[in-house]
Amino acid sequence: MPPHPRLPHWAAHHLAAVRVVVALTVLVGLAYPLGMTALGQLPGLRHTSPGTALGRSWTDTKGRPLPGYFQSRPSNAGAGYDPAASAAGNLGPESVVDTPDKPSLLTQVCARSKAVGELEGVDGSRPYCTADGVGAVLGVFRADGTIGDVQRVISLNQPCPARPFTASYEGVAVACAAAGADYAKAVVVPVRGGAPAHPVVPADAVTASGSGLDPDISPAYARLQTPRVARERGLPESTVRALVARCTTGRALGVFGEPAVDVAGLNSALDRARPLQGA
Incomplete structure (x- = not known):
């Protein structure tokens, strides 16, 4: 009987990789889930296995x-x-301006911190948050786009008739955000405010x-x-x-x-x- 021809070096490596994938698929994708399901049906575990509250x-x-x-x-x-x-919420640190259908990450954090503070009877203030629990963010319109004198300022996350969290910015009165208005050309300016650097409400309470x-x-x-x-x-x-x-x-x-x-x-x-x- 003639000897079995040896596989080329590259083919042998590919075959070994396929075997590893198949073995791990069977072990992790089939055997482990079935084993855990069976374990959950043991006396004393069956009624708690679906998960805790x-x-x-x-x-x-x-x-x-x-x-x-x-x-x-x-x-x-x-x-x-x-x-x-x-x-996850898929919102990052640049999510500071609310949209009509979804609050920004900053406003979510501010609202949660305010609510926790009220529940626990502590100071719920945080940097870059207004007292009414939204992101303290201004839309600043300048004479030449991003430079030049300030011409108009809007509190972007405080729709009218809300009272803006600050009265003025660089000598210009701050207005509330009008419904449906386009503020895309404004320079977005988050305002830190006077909240403590280390808020009383921990980060995991608001994220x-x-x-x-x-x-x-x-x-x-x-x-x-x-x-x-x-x-x-x-x-x-x-x-x-x-x-x-x-x-x-x-x-x-x-x-x-x-x-x-x-x-x-x-x-x-x-x-x-x-x-x-x-x-």
Whole structure:
């Protein structure tokens, strides 16, 4: 029987690559999901395997926070924490001017910070935010486009009849934004304002995670919410702080990431320690 001819060197490499792809597809794309599904059907796991409650569980039907629960971070997944619509908001640091159909990232952050401040009874102000919770951004019209004397100034995120957050800019009165007006030729000027450099409301309270499905919060945000939750539950703050500490995980391998508080586990622990009346 004649010997089997050897494959060319390049063909052997391609064949090995195909084998690796097929093996990984079977292992990761088929065997692992089926194994995890089977594991979830074991006694004691079957009724919890579909997932735990996410952030929407701690708001009412109108999306308002339930004061007796710790609130998770915001979500951009569909209407909020929708596994079928996992995604980021796709808005970056240059998103500072609102459009008729969608607020800018800056205005979203400002509105959330204002709302959290009101809920927790703290200062919710942030740099580049107005007192009414939108981005503090001016549209400046100059005589020669981007240079020259200022001729007109508009508070771009404050539609009329709102009162502009600042009365004047370089000696020119600031006007509110007229509905349907075209301000595309204006120079966009964000105004920092007098808010503290380190806001009381933490960043994770006003920004969503990349997936939109991560409800965990920072220890700083948990500390901010502790007095409210303790008051609503009729628990000592020390008891609530102890539960927060129990539900806090450190950095992976002591190096990667940041400490995080498991909001779902924390709220479940609260319900066991002191159920809310009427819940």
